[in-house]
Amino acid sequence: MSAFLDRASVDKLIRSSRERSLSKHSLTSSARNPILRLQADEICHRNEKFLDQAGGAVAEVDKSALLPSRSRYCLLITDADGIVIESYAPEGVEAEFQRSGLVRGAVWDERVAGTNGVAMAMQSGRVLTVRGGEHFYDCFHRLSCSSAPLTDAQNNLIGTITLVGSLHRRPEEYALCEQVVRRASRQFQTRLFRNFHADKLTGRVLSRNLEQHRCFETLVACNEEGVIISHLPLWRDAARPAEHQGLAGRHISDLKDLEVSLRGPAAIPPRRKVLHPDKPRLPARIDKNAVLGRLAAEGGGLPVLAERARKLVAHRVPLLICGEPGAGAGLFARALLEDQGLDTPMALTLDAARNGTETDLAEALNSLDFLSDYPVGDTVPTLILKNVETLPAEAQAVLERYLDSSRADSSSKAHPPVLLFTAGKPWLQLESDEGIPRNLLYLLAQSVVELPPVTERDCETVLANVIAESFDTPIEIAESALEVLAGYHWPGNRREMLAVLREAVICGNGRRINVTDLPARLLAPREESSKALTRASLRDALDSTNWNVTKAARLLGKSRATLNRWIASEGLQRPE
Numbered sequence: 001m002s003a004f005l006d007r008a009s010v011d012k013l014i015r016s017s018r019e020r021s022l023s024k025h026s027l028t029s030s031a032r033n034p035i036l037r038l039q040a041d042e043i044c045h046r047n048e049k050f051l052d053q054a055g056g057a058v059a060e061v062d063k064s065a066l067l068p069s070r071s072r073y074c075l076l077i078t079d080a081d082g083i084v085i086e087s088y089a090p091e092g093v094e095a096e097f098q099r100s101g102l103v104r105g106a107v108w109d110e111r112v113a114g115t116n117g118v119a120m121a122m123q124s125g126r127v128l129t130v131r132g133g134e135h136f137y138d139c140f141h142r143l144s145c146s147s148a149p150l151t152d153a154q155n156n157l158i159g160t161i162t163l164v165g166s167l168h169r170r171p172e173e174y175a176l177c178e179q180v181v182r183r184a185s186r187q188f189q190t191r192l193f194r195n196f197h198a199d200k201l202t203g204r205v206l207s208r209n210l211e212q213h214r215c216f217e218t219l220v221a222c223n224e225e226g227v228i229i230s231h232l233p234l235w236r237d238a239a240r241p242a243e244h245q246g247l248a249g250r251h252i253s254d255l256k257d258l259e260v261s262l263r264g265p266a267a268i269p270p271r272r273k274v275l276h277p278d279k280p281r282l283p284a285r286i287d288k289n290a291v292l293g294r295l296a297a298e299g300g301g302l303p304v305l306a307e308r309a310r311k312l313v314a315h316r317v318p319l320l321i322c323g324e325p326g327a328g329a330g331l332f333a334r335a336l337l338e339d340q341g342l343d344t345p346m347a348l349t350l351d352a353a354r355n356g357t358e359t360d361l362a363e364a365l366n367s368l369d370f371l372s373d374y375p376v377g378d379t380v381p382t383l384i385l386k387n388v389e390t391l392p393a394e395a396q397a398v399l400e401r402y403l404d405s406s407r408a409d410s411s412s413k414a415h416p417p418v419l420l421f422t423a424g425k426p427w428l429q430l431e432s433d434e435g436i437p438r439n440l441l442y443l444l445a446q447s448v449v450e451l452p453p454v455t456e457r458d459c460e461t462v463l464a465n466v467i468a469e470s471f472d473t474p475i476e477i478a479e480s481a482l483e484v485l486a487g488y489h490w491p492g493n494r495r496e497m498l499a500v501l502r503e504a505v506i507c508g509n510g511r512r513i514n515v516t517d518l519p520a521r522l523l524a525p526r527e528e529s530s531k532a533l534t535r536a537s538l539r540d541a542l543d544s545t546n547w548n549v550t551k552a553a554r555l556l557g558k559s560r561a562t563l564n565r566w567i568a569s570e571g572l573q574r575p576e
Contacts, residue, residue, distance in 0.1 A: 013124060014115060014134050021114040021136045029114070034137050035101025036112050038083060043105045047085045050077075053158045054150075055195050060188040061150070061161050063088040066180055073177070074102045076162040077150075082109040082118050085159075100143065102164055113137070117145035121160050125149050126236050127182045129174055132167040142167050146177035148185035153196035155232060161185060186234050190219060193232055197221035200229070201370075203262035205255055207243050218244050226252050253371070259346070261363060262370045282314040283339065292335035294465050295328070300457035305449050310339055312447045316416040318403065320388070320444050322423040322430060323451035326495030329422035331469075332451060333384045342418060346371070347382040358395040361385070365402045368417045382418040388444060389423045389435050396440050403443040426450060454490040454497065466497050475505060478540055480515040488522050507544075514540030516555045538566055547574045 021027045027034070038046075051058060063075050067088065074097045077086040084106040089097040097103075101113075110119035114136025120128045129146040147162040161184055163177045194202050200221040207216050216239065221230040231247040243257050252260065286293045286306060296306040312319050313336050321329040337343040348364050350357065364383060371381040385391075391399065403419075423430055427450050430436065436444070454462055463485060467475050477485070481504075490496055500519060508517035515523070515537060538556075545551035553563040 010128070013120060013128075014130070017110060017115040017120060017123075018136055021110065025111045025114070027114050027136060029136055029138050031137060032139055033101075034113060034139070036107040037101070037103065038105040038107065040105070043083075043085065046079050046081075046083055050079045050085050050159055053152060054188070055192060060191055061184050066161075066163075066184055072165060074164040076102060076108075076118070076160075076164065078108060078118055078160045078162070080122070080157050080159055081107075082113070082122060082160070083107055097164070100140065100164075116140065117147035117164075118160050118162055121147035121149050121162070122157060125151075125157070127178050127185070129178055131174075144169065144174065144177075146174065146181055148178075148181035149236070150185055151189050153189070153193040153232065155189075161188075189232070189234065193219045193221070197230060201226070201252075201262060203252075203260060204234075205244070205247075206259040206261070207241055207257065209241070214239075216241050216244055218247065220247060220252070222252050228252060260367065260371070262367055282311065286310070286339060290335070290338060291331065291469075292339045294468070295332060295335055298457040298461045298465065300452035302452065302457065305451070309336055309449045313337075313340060313342075313418055313420070316418060318419040318421070318444065318446045319449060320421045320423065320447070321449045321451065322425060322427050324426060324453050324493055325424040326493035327424075327451040327453060328494045329424065329451060330384070330386055331494075332449070333386075333420040333422055336420065337382055337384075337418070342380050342382050344379055344382075346379055347384070349384045349386065351386045352389075352391040352395065353387045357392060358398060361395050362398050365398065369402075369406075372415050372417050380415045380418060382420070384420045384422065386422045387424060388421040389425055389430060389433070391436070396437065400437075400440045400443060403440075454493045459486040459490075462494065462497065463501070466494060466501060470498055470501070471505070473511075475501070476512040478512060478514045478543070480537065480540060481513050481518060484515055484518055484522050509544055509546050512543055514544045516541045517544050538563075538570065539572065542567075542572070 022029075061077055067073060067075055067090070071090055072093065073090070075086075075088040076084050078084050084102070084104055087097075087102055087104050087106075089102065101108075107113065108116055108118040110116070110123070113119065115130065116135055117128055117130040120130055127146070127148040129144060131144045132141045135141060135143065143164055144167045145162050145164040147160050149157055150159040150161055152158050161181050163181055165173070165177070200223065202219065202221045205218050205220055208214070209216070214235075217234040219232045219234060220228050223229050228247050228250050231244075233244060243255075247255075252262070286296060288294075288297070292306055292310070296303040309319060309321070309332075319336075321332050323329055334343065337347060348367070350360055350364055354360075368381045368383055371379075385399075406417075421444050425433070427445075427448055430441065430445075460482065463477070463482075485497075485500075492499070500522065501513070503519060504513040504517040508514060517540075538552075541552040541555045542549075544555065549563055549567075550560055553560045556563065
């Protein structure tokens with residue numbers, strides 16, 4: 001069933017098709033071999049016509065990209081008349097699918113094959129799954145077919161793509177098949193659109209409907225001046241978001257409330273002339289209540305580093321933020337953008353440690369370059385590239401070319417981009433390692449901010465910041481626990497601190513962290529004697545367990561009777 005058709009709509013479409021098959025087409029559901037097959041010369045003619053229409057998008061519906069290994073699904077490609085021009089059946093079960101008419105030359109038009117997935121997808125223009133008894137012919141009741149229409153750059157139907165399998169499958173497999181053919185159909189149409197407008201700047205504009213949990217994408221093509229001359233929605237239902245209407249004739253930089261992702265162009269459009277101030281705008285001082293202000297309050301040289309970094313960002317100098325793992329380089333980068341009002345929905349963040357970084361980085365840099373020349377209002381394009389020390393060699397080459405070329409023409413851009421790079425290593429280690437080539441390293445590090453480890457900061461302030469950033473409700477720390485936390489050397493820095501606090505909150509009563517809630521590695525060895533058990537540690541254990549004496553005794557490694565005697569001797573009473 002389509003993701004955007006409810007059950008009632010699907011049932012209505014199927015009922016209408018079955019009624020037509022019976023009354024209008026005069027078909028008999030009990031026929032054993034109802035599928036007609038064309039001659040070889042006719043199939044070749046149709047195949048050539050389809051390939052001509054598909055152009056360079058044939059790879060998008062290739063079996064190797066769509067069928068998983070050891071798959072038991074049959075893949076069908078049909079033309080606009082429902083004639084199968086390509087059929088891929090898994091090895092060992094070809095005969096089973098062939099008996100059902102899932103072969104080249106088979107006619108799956110509704111007038112011949114009755115109600116089926118191919119015909120329904122062609123008629124409705126949607127992704128549909130026809131299961132078992134929903135087929136008109138009885139001989140197909142053991143099959144389930146998920147089909148999607150294939151359309152060209154002008155949204156004209158040129159064929160379908162279909163996955164056929166057994167009816168007896170897990171429910172999640174139906175959704176997976178629809179997802180596969182839907183993605184192939186979208187990629188097919190995207191490739192044709194870009195091929196059709198190969199001499200133009202092309203891209204996607206995206207909006208999100210949070211209430212419906214949907215994304216709406218439209219392909220656009222622009223002329224040499226950056227004005228949209230063609231657009232094509234990629235969704236197939238009747239939804240018409242207002243921001244996607246009336247795109248033709250508008251400048252790409254004037255699109256509001258839309259995420260813009262651009263590719264190309266073959267001929268670079270002229271830059272739009274935009275006057276911008278010679279001096280960068282910089283807030284007079286850091287807001288103490290903002291993230292950057294709270295970080296600066298941690299000390300350890302951070303106030304000076306924060307002031308230097310914000311000036312460099314204001315002058316659009318590429319900035320490398322490094323330090324020991326977990327020192328908070330990513331947080332510091334986001335805080336710099338927030339400080340200057342650059343933390344917008346159009347801000348890009350990429351993680352170099354993820355797969356596919358080369359393609360994502362190339363598209364992100366292309367978007368940065370275009371938005372620098374064609375700004376959307378006063379929005380400054382920004383990019384945070386995390387874990388830059390893990391960048392693959394191919395992506396390193398892409399980034400080096402961009403940084404090398406951007407230095408020459410940055411002064412001519414309407415809004416030069418903000419480039420922030422973060423690394424989980426100190427600067428000396430980055431210099432001594434061979435992971436980043438020297439040419440690229442000094443392009444990345446046109447300015448360097450090395451964050452101090454937590455041991456060089458005011459630990460209590462860091463604790464308060466980590467709690468404020470990561471916990472919804474205030475957490476109280478007992479004096480004895482605070483003494484342990486402040487005295488620990490924190491080799492994992494803020495990352496380890498968050499993990500320790502989370503563990504203590506989970507293992508304690510959720511409101512107050514006591515010394516008995518902390519992991520054992522933070523605690524110095526102590527004598528297991530009654531003399532070493534102070535009134536504070538006894539109260540901590542009771543507080544952590546909400547005065548559950550049995551649990552408190554287990555925490556302290558003592559018996560319940562012993563704990564009751566200590567409670568009585570200390571004169572402690574359960575709080576009201």
